[in-house]
Amino acid sequence: MSRPQPLSGFPELLPRQRIVEQQVVDHLRRAFELHGFANLQTRAVEPMDQLLRKGETSKEVYVLRRLQADVEGSDSGLGLHFDLTVPFARYVLENAGKLNFPFRRYQIQPCWRGERPQEGRYREFMQADIDIVDLGELPAHYEVEVALVIADALKDLPLPKMTMHVNNRKLSQGFYQGLGIRDTDEALRIIDKLDKIGPDAVTKLLVEEVDATVEQAEACLKLAAITAADTSFVDEVHALGVTNPLLEEGLTELAAVVDAAAKVAPGFVVADMKIARGLDYYTGTVYETVMEGYESLGSVCSGGRYDKLASDGKNTYPGVGLSIGVSRILVPLLNSGALNATREVPTCVLVALANEDERTTANVLAQRLRKRGIPTQVSPSAAKFGKQIKFADKRGIPFVLFANEEGTQIKDIRSGDQTTIDIDAWNPPAEDLHPTIVTAE
RNA sequence: GUGGUCGUAGUUCAGUUGGUAGAACGCCUCGUUGUGGUCGAGGAGGUCGCGGGUUCAACCCCCGUCGAUCACCCCA
Numbered sequence: 459m460s461r462p463q464p465l466s467g468f469p470e471l472l473p474r475q476r477i478v479e480q481q482v483v484d485h486l487r488r489a490f491e492l493h494g495f496a497n498l499q500t501r502a503v504e505p506m507d508q509l510l511r512k513g514e515t516s517k518e519v520y521v522l523r524r525l526q527a528d529v530e531g532s533d534s535g536l537g538l539h540f541d542l543t544v545p546f547a548r549y550v551l552e553n554a555g556k557l558n559f560p561f562r563r564y565q566i567q568p569c570w571r572g573e574r575p576q577e578g579r580y581r582e583f584m585q586a587d588i589d590i591v592d593l594g595e596l597p598a599h600y601e602v603e604v605a606l607v608i609a610d611a612l613k614d615l616p617l618p619k620m621t622m623h624v625n626n627r628k629l630s631q632g633f634y635q636g637l638g639i640r641d642t643d644e645a646l647r648i649i650d651k652l653d654k655i656g657p658d659a660v661t662k663l664l665v666e667e668v669d670a671t672v673e674q675a676e677a678c679l680k681l682a683a684i685t686a687a688d689t690s691f692v693d694e695v696h697a698l699g700v701t702n703p704l705l706e707e708g709l710t711e712l713a714a715v716v717d718a719a720a721k722v723a724p725g726f727v728v729a730d731m732k733i734a735r736g737l738d739y740y741t742g743t744v745y746e747t748v749m750e751g752y753e754s755l756g757s758v759c760s761g762g763r764y765d766k767l768a769s770d771g772k773n774t775y776p777g778v779g780l781s782i783g784v785s786r787i788l789v790p791l792l793n794s795g796a797l798n799a800t801r802e803v804p805t806c807v808l809v810a811l812a813n814e815d816e817r818t819t820a821n822v823l824a825q826r827l828r829k830r831g832i833p834t835q836v837s838p839s840a841a842k843f844g845k846q847i848k849f850a851d852k853r854g855i856p857f858v859l860f861a862n863e864e865g866t867q868i869k870d871i872r873s874g875d876q877t878t879i880d881i882d883a884w885n886p887p888a889e890d891l892h893p894t895i896v897t898a899e
Numbered sequence: 900g901u902g903g904u905c906g907u908a909g910u911u912c913a914g915u916u917g918g919u920a921g922a923a924c925g926c927c928u929c930g931u932u933g934u935g936g937u938c939g940a941g942g943a944g945g946u947c948g949c950g951g952g953u954u955c956a957a958c959c960c961c962c963g964u965c966g967a968u969c970a971c972c973c974c975a
Contacts, residue, residue, distance in 0.1 A: 464967080518973080541974095541975075569975075571973085572900095573900090573972080573974075574900075574971095574972085575967095576968070576969065576970085577968085579973090579974075580975090586975095757974075757975070759975075781975060782975075783975030784975080785975075786974095786975045787975085812933075840933095841933090842931095842932090842933050842934080843933050843935080844933075845933095845934095845935075846934085847934055847936090849935090850935085851935060852935095869934075871935070874934090874935090
């Protein structure tokens, strides 16, 4: 092998693709900050007991080990974080005394999971996460708010249509309790597989694993089939004839989320009673988001309410949050060419060079443009002008600047138009100042 | 981690019953002695993923290995 091969599950982007990713991340950052979320950055590693608590032993965590450590004592007890919620919960406990509650933060960082990769599923990937935690009690309106923040953040991005499916664990678990099913956690996990394995297999599993009767299993399937873009699901659930206080609590909370979302972001949120979520730290509202045309990727933005994830025994910090799978969304779109940038460099203007002696003069001209925020670079050499234009063209740089004793001229190399300008007054069209994202037809 | 498919120029791919490789696009030079894109002419670039085996001879057949990809699992 003369050339290194790519590493499975560790996607790396080309400059043009990275520009798209940067623009998306910048957009998310601005959106989150508009909603008052503070940024946080946590370390890459967490103690293994933090990562593996809550019984998530099946999770493939990358463990840290010192190369020179002797084999016996090689375990550092540290692992790379697999999401941003668990590190955040740890951070909140560690810094509880210095934080003001309710505390809202966003975090955009890579995460690592040692699973076998495939499209939209990587071993190193970027997540954009928002959470709100409070001390002791977390008001239910935050479960509405985080969904609306995500709706707002995704709204103006050039991405396929997103739909957020929302459920409430209290609703499902209350329903199962009302039916008389004991192991409601396991029942949830089985229902979560409905899309994948179908109703017959789910019935079979419910009967075998949680000792449900066929009638109980059928009631569970009827509940899972309910979906609505408005609060009409409440009556549909009641029509199934199950009564339980937890169920009512869940119905009320879910209705509030759906109702508020319908007003602010119509069509974005739908109530969907088959959403369960694999992670068992969720205790209330749960969210999953699918991207139109890319349903096989699964959820591209998920989360939920967790009441007991952050607890030091004395105080609990219940929270609710959502994570956007930035890599999961972007890498497939970039690889298929559905998304691209208008150019592969930030440069807006290339200053042409008539001969090498003029480089100093050219540097001064470039600096005058940069001073006014126009990304500029000077030609790498005083090659023929045709070559210098080609240099710009290959990179997508829209403008080439020519200067001599007679004056300064700017050429738009896309149209070929060349005009005399005042270098201290000229501005490119707003859409040309920085690269932008373009979508394929 | 379990199973299926696939690895040939920078890229997308051809390659005949086994006789040591080709196209298109891209790239470079020139036509075009200082304004690119079109056109024309020329050129560079490959230990055929890696290692072993069979054979007079392997890109081709066999084994192993590494990588990619899909499904399961899990999930962003």
